[in-house]
Amino acid sequence: MKRLMILLAVLATFALSAATISGNVTTELPDSVLTVTALQPGNPQGHVSVEVEDGTYVIEELELGTYYVKLEALGAHLFYDGVLFMEDATPIELTEANPWASEINFNLETPDLGAIIGNVMGCGSCPDGPPSGSVKLYNMLPSEAGAEAIAEYELETTHYAFTELEFGTYYVGLFWEGQDPIYYEDTADPALATAIELSIENPVAHEINFDLGETPELGMIAGFVDGVMMPNSYTVALYDQLPVEPEIEPVAEDNVNGHHYAFHNIEFGTYYLKCYHEDGEVQYYDMQEDPNNATAVEVNVENPVALGINFAMEGNFSGSGTITGMVTDQNAEPIFEAVVHLHRVNNGGNQGGMPNFPHVALTAENGIYSLENIPAGEYYVKVTKDGFFPEFYEEASHWQDATIITIEDDSELTIDFSLDSLAFYQLSGVVLDAAGNPLEGTVVFAKGSNCQNPGNPLNLNGPTAETDAEGNYTLELATGDYIVGALAISGEQQSIQFYDHKTNPLEADIVTVESDLEGINFDLPEPASYENSLSGVVSLEGEPAANAVIVAMSSDQTFATTVLANENGYYEFSLPANEYYLAANAEGGLNTFYPGVINFQAAETVEVTGVVTDINFEIIPQAGGGYFVVDGYVNDPNGQPVYNTTVSFTDAYGNVVATATTDASGYYETSELSVGEIEGLATKVFYESDTETMEVYGNTTVDFTIEPMEQLSNEGTPDLPNKIATHNYPNPFNPTTTISFNIPQQTNVNVTVYNVKGEKVKTLVNSALNSGTHTVVWDGEDDNQNAVASGVYFYKVRTENSTAVKKIMMIK
Incomplete structure (x- = not known):
């Protein structure tokens, strides 16, 4: 009997490690590129991979439990049973009663396009990726005559990818600021670049890496969040231990922005990640609800960058409606990672359990999307994707023209979209100097959008081109409206002109691109030198606003000019004597007028006679976060x-x-x-x-x-005889302040108080006054005799010939 018990124990032990998953793989790809992996959720040590042989595979000696099976082939993958995402896959249960799972089969279609994927490695001083760097793709040896890049990937991290490439021979090169180009495999000589072959046998070229020769010291973890999510809606937390107890604090958190998150400059080690929403939804990587089952992410010298650490959130919705469909392009090809937005027609009062942000889904590689758990109500559906025109259902470009859909309990709707690719056209011209000579190396830039708005005119980020020896340039632009300008820098001198012969972007003409355009020309004036100067520093969220765009405009509208701030946010103008409005912006900020307002009517002028310094102000940031x-x-x-x-x-x-x-x-x-x-x-x-x-x-x-506004004229009077002298006391004040102003002649006068939004608070004077000094008291109330809140306000004194604006502060 004892021997029998021992034998049964041995058999039981064998059964725990003798479970098997097997099946067939149908594809025209060679077996050498096929791998099948059994994934055990929450147990990365339980993942087992095998290669496919003669169209079959067998994964043996598995522990009992639940598995998901994935086929991988050169970057492509498929979960059992024929789905792209693990959350949609059919789980395989291995039990004592049924420890063998057979006929777990896959059918993988033959690819007709390829991809080149790689990383920039050995950059210990730049874990976020090479600064201002890009990888360029060539279809001929880069040293050959006429060789030009056919595609360029701007590096935001150390990872790059060229997808949807026709089969053939390619070369890649790394270009980044302050360094000579590097060509694969790690050569500075373009004639020695290594060819990369894409074919049906090798459709995806992995690990096409560049090694900069430095040992990395810090790493990065990045990924995206699918499901019901918009910027600032979800947060990803990073832990250096399993977050099994509430008191365990994360080492870092990142608000999801545009479906993506990233942790840069993290020390090497083992990490765990959690994605959560303030409404209570929580998910641990990889697709786990229990923190004990969270999958560890290793960051080390061999693997300094962990990408694709993704989450698939569901959103806590109370409804039972479903919308599914496919998003394709105009050629009926599926579009991957298109964003499908579901907006309630009226979201007042948080109706029906629908949160105050849209339900969002990303399309899979086959273009399929699914929006689930939708409460009953009326909705708009919209699809967006970079490189395509956005579209509302049904074939509408604006929400006012969209077809409203009605969701009822247990509704199941199918809505497909076909997006049109953005059309690209050439915009060209010539840049000359004031004498009519061509300017080589001048940067021509276009600031705009792919659809409606030309974007922020004081933010010059956008497509650029450099002029050749004849001063010619060509820009490739998508259909849309643009502000176009030319910038030449020689030492400390800058010369900027905006189309059409405008000196600042706030008054530039809009260029509408609907076809190829020629003759968008510039004639840059020589930088003028005056006896008067104006300088200062602009900042954004407490940091110097490097390369901010600064505009100075005279109050009589007779002179305007534009400069770029340096890396420390410092700017300097050479100006004729006058009063000037200042406007500034930088990436992440809003058009801001001195002394720090967004409303031009609340802007304050600066008198420039002689050397004026320390005119510093803060660019107002944009908060965002709405839907x-x-x-x-x-x-x-x-x-x-x-x-x-x-x-x-x-x-x-x-x-x-x-x-x-x-x-x-x-x-x-x-x-x-x-x-x-x-x-x-x-x-x-x-x-x-x-x-x-x-x-x-x-x-x-x-x-x-x-x-x-009525144009004010100080022309021919550089000493500014019509200037209004004004001040107030006390400042700050509570509860009243006395405003004094002096006018040089009899005129109509208006004195009005505004808040920082530029909204009128109270009119103090609106009548004809004799020349001389006048005073008026503001009692801290608005026109309706309501006491105003503490904060910053502006008062404007305006006559028929001049205007003065001053900042005041109410403190309670």
Whole structure:
């Protein structure tokens, strides 16, 4: 009996390690590139991989438990049973009663396109990726005459990928700031670059890496979050131990932004990740609800960058409706990672359990998407993808023209989309100097968008081209509206001109690209030198705003010029004597006027006579984080469109959450509004601004009307005889302050107080006054005799000939 018990124990032990998964693989690819892996959730040590032989595979000696089976082939993969994502896969249960799973078969179609994938390695000083770097792709040896890159991948991390390549021979090179190019495999000589062959037998070339020769000291973990998510909606937490106890704190957190997150400059080690939402939804990597089953992520010298650490969130929705469909291009080819947005038509009061942000899904590699758990109600459906025109259902470019769909309990709808690729055209011209000579090496830039708005005119990031020896340039631009400019830098001198012969981007003409355009020419003037100068530092969120765009505009509209700040945010103008408005912006900020306001009417002028220094101000950041679309038109009182107008929206907490710029038709559109009360502002230099207050419960339309200011003329009077001298005391104040101003002659005078949004608070004077000094008291109340809150305000003294603006502060 004892021997029998021993034998049974031995057999039981054998059974625990004798489970097997097997099957067939049908494909035209060679077995040498096929691998099948059995994945055991929550137990990375339980993952077992085998190669396919003669079209079959057998994975033996598995522990009992639940497995997902994945076929991998040169970058392509397929989960059993015929799906792309593990959450959709059919689990395989291995039990004592049934420890063998056979006929776990795969059918993998033969690829007709390939890919080249690799990393930039050995960069210990740049774990975030080479600064300002890119990888260029060639279809001939880069040293050959006429060789030009056919594609370029801008490096945001140390990873790069060229996909959807036709089979053939390719070469790649790494280009990054301050270094000579490096060609695969790690040669500086383009004639020695190693060819990369893509074929049906080898459709994906992995590990096409560049080694910079440095041992990495820090690493990175990055991935994306699929499901119901928008910027600031979900957070990914990074732990250096299993987060099994509530008191275990993460070592870092990152708000998901545009489906992506990343942890840079992390020390080598073992990490665990959690994605969560404030509504309580939590998921641990890899697809786990229990932190004990979280999969570890290793970052070390051999693997300094861990990419593809992804999450698939579901969102805590109370509904039972479902929408599925496919997103394809105009050639009926599936589009991968298109974003499908579901917006409630009216989101007031958090109806039906729908959170105050849209339900979002990404399409799989086959173009399929699924939106689930949708509460009953009416919705818009929209699809976006870089390189394509966005589309609302049904074939509408704007939400006002979209077809509203109705979801009922247990509804199952199928909605397919076909997106049109953006059309690209050539914009060309010539850049000359003031004498008519061609300027070589001048940078021509285009700031715009692929659809409606020309974007932020003070943010010059966008497509660029350099002029050749004849001063010619060509830009490849998608259909849209653009601000186009030319920039020449020689030592400390800068010369900038905007089309058409404008000295600053705020007044530049809009260039509409709908076909190839020629003759977009520039004639850059020689940098002028004056006896007067104006300088200072601009910052953004407390840091110097490197390469910020600064514009100086005289109050009489007779002179304007533009400069770029240096890496320390320092700027300097050489100017004729006058009063000047200043405007600035940098990446991540808003058009901001001195002394730090977004409304031109609240801007303060700076008198420039002699050397004026320390005119410093902070660029206002954009908060973002909303999800609803607002659009409309900005017109003048005669109904004519006003282009290049900045439209911004501020929430109840004073955060600017969305901004846009009008196109040539006066149209604007932005998609970052949240539920609640919103203040809209339309402002343009030398125009009276317009504000609108609204309650946002979904997509909405807001139109604005702005009127040109009366042009003030100081021409021929550089000593500024019409200048208004003004000050107030006390400042800061509570509860009253006395404003004094001196006017040189009898004139109509208006004194008005504004808040930082540019909204009128109270009119103090609006009448004809004799020359001399006058005083008026502001009692800290608005026009309705309501006490105002503590904070910054501006008062403007305006006459028929001049204007002065000063900042004051109420403290309670």
